[in-house]
Amino acid sequence: MRWIIALIFLSCVCCVGFAETPQLLIPKIDQKITINDFAGMHPRPDLVGKLAVVEGFVESTPTDGGVPSQKTVVYLAYDDNQMYVVFVCFDNDPHKISSAITRRENFGEDEDWIEVYFDTFDDQRRAYCFSTNAYGVQWDSRYSEANGYSAATAGYGGHQPSFDALWYSDGKITDQGYIIWMAIPFKSIRFPHGTQQLWRTLFGRSIPRTNEYSSWPHVSKQIQGMLTQTSELKGLKNISPGKSMQFIPYSSFRSFRLLDQEATPPRFISNKADTSVGIDAKFVLKDAFVFDTTFNPDFSQVESDVPQVTVNQRFEVFFPEKRPFFLENAQYFETPLDLVFTRRIADPQYGARLTGKSGPYTIAEMFTNDEAPGKQQIGDTPPSGDNAYFGIVRFTRDIATQSYVGALFTNRTFENDT
Known part of the structure; x- marks a missing residue:
């Protein structure tokens, strides 16, 4: 009886650990991805099954753990030179999307925007952040957990926007929402030297008209720290910035x-x-x-x-x-x-x-x-x-x-x- 109880307890611990640490497997592709491959808010038929798909965003603000008012889907893949990230942000009222074409790192919190974090050293302390508004205007930073996320206010103070990397983005507003395409060269970021990589990642979306921020995985206000709530990112093999x-x-x-x-x-x-x-x-x-x-x-x-x-x-x-x-x-x-x-x-x-x-x-x-x-x-x-x-x-x-x-x-x- 004791052994049965022990096995049940261990199974529960494993299940809880898996739930708290989601995993994402990113595939390698042999073709370039562009924003035009997602016309109609869906990937081209020949790309279906070749990309990692992220769904199930969860609100942090205004309701911690709530269901977002709008659906968000993220597609990921990589090749020998760069990482591709595509946000498909559905919106029931696309004419209410707030965004402007402005200079780099000059869009405001009152605009619709998305962001992705990459903790390339899997230390849950520092990460790269890449963000754009609905038109693809870029904003990037190095994020430090030491003086960053506040669970009490769900605020982020650890960003260093002086970090300016070379990466590519494009955005398009459609009659169903908007699409963001990103290509992040490996030579623009730093990561461990090795055959296989284990990173951590997080995807976020802000809808200012409803004061809403949602993410995958869920970033809870009840837990101190943001990078400790990120997902493991696996599948990156034989990548290098080259002779940079x-x-x-x-x-x-x-x-x-x-x-x-x-x-x-x-x-x-x-x-x-x-x-x-x-x-x-x-x-x-x-x-x-x-x-x-x-x-x-x-x-x-x-x-x-x-x-x-x-x-x-x-x-x-x-x-x-x-x-x-x-x-x-x-x-x-x-x-x-x-x-x-x-x-x-x-x-x-x-x-x-x-x-x-x-x-x-x-x-x-x-x-x-x-x-x-x-x-x-x-x-x-x-x-x-x-x-x-x-x-x-x-x-x-x-x-x-x-x-x-x-x-x-x-x-x-x-x-x-x-």
């Missing part, structure tokens, strides 16, 4: 004439060959580690900061990092307290970074110089004319489900320090 190397050289030339009014008589000072050259380089090592280096970087093309009010502010303002050299795996430098703020490195002339993750370990190293401190000092006051040198090393080790231990080393020295 990126070089971005630049050169600029200018010629000018200035009037020297202190001279008697005044005369023109000219420079007919003011030249500046530089390069940024990126190397992906073993799929999961990234080595970045830069020489005389040109940040003139970086998007300007949004102005902030500084009048009568007790504390200094903080601006998000947007410079490409500092963005790759920036979350690996994070600490519970903000101890690393790379915007303080104002005028680097060269630098190198190594970041990545292997199993439960993450490593982030950076060395760079900065000419700004020496330029700000006048006369012989130290550090006038000196370069500053920054060295940062961050190491963490994941423990249990949501815990970790880590260490941070930072150092700043000046060129003529004795």
